Amino acid sequence: MLKRPAGVVAGVLLAFAPGCEAKPIAFANGTTVMAEYGAGTMEEVQAFHAPYYWLSLGGGWLRTDSDIDGGTRDIRYLRANYLVHRWNLDDAQANVFVWGGFGSATGKRFRGDVLDRNAGFQVDYETRRLYFALMSDLHESNRYSQRIDSLQLGFAPYAHDYRDLATWFVVQARDYSGGLHRGIEWTALVRLFKGGAWVEAGVTAEGKPQLMAMFNF
């Protein structure tokens, strides 16, 4: 069982507090802050600092609200993200990331704080016009096990350059396990980014909003 000190550390990290479908490591010596609202089923805030392009360290807060039984879980975690491999191609880049960490969780269906274990991976491929990402994020404890799997396919109507506003149209399929949501949640998103700022907004097939903002500096 994880007691207050870990919660305090996570809180301090959140004060400085990145990205779900975005890359877990933006760039070397960079800091990323991210907040996401996922259609009423999940909300997440993250902050990471990358001392190297292949490693970032930080923490986050994840809240899940079950559409099935109304149960909620609040998870505060510390995490390390690791770039397993990167392919730098002429007109594309592909990456495999993994992450792992520990945290503390409270919930409606159990008493007190429990130790949360977190593990996940992301595989992505990106050109200036096409984007593909597959991500899986597992949180488990002795009281629950939940996983959020996301697949994103993106298309840019024009090829942006560094200082331009980039626009992407993204379709996301997301599957929640652990009693959070029944069936695949489909979402259509518009993603805009310029410089180090990224905002994303969309709506699920059920008409619920999904929002995300991320800043790299």
Added chain:
Amino acid sequence: MKSARNILLSLLAAVAGAVTPALPAAAATIEMDVNGLVCAFCAQGIEKKLRAFPATADVVVSLEKRLVALSTIDGADIGDEELRKALTDAGYTVKAIRRESESLDDVRRRLGVQR
């Protein structure tokens, strides 16, 4: 009459040349072809890395041309190996490094990149 005027103009030009301070030597422009350069975050990371060199005056990144160019302050230089290491440490693959006489502003205009 005409030759007297030419002599006078030549003398004036010679005097003007003698008192006009020499323009600083044009800073070197270094161009690098980089693989994996597909998004603004890539460019941001590379720019940050290259601006960390004390000798760097300015940096231009073109995602379209997969090109990174930098100018150095007068009299300074950054070695190819240092540049290659900086971009490798930023997570990218350098294909080629060239030194050009073109100014960075001209490179920027050629690439159509905003300042």
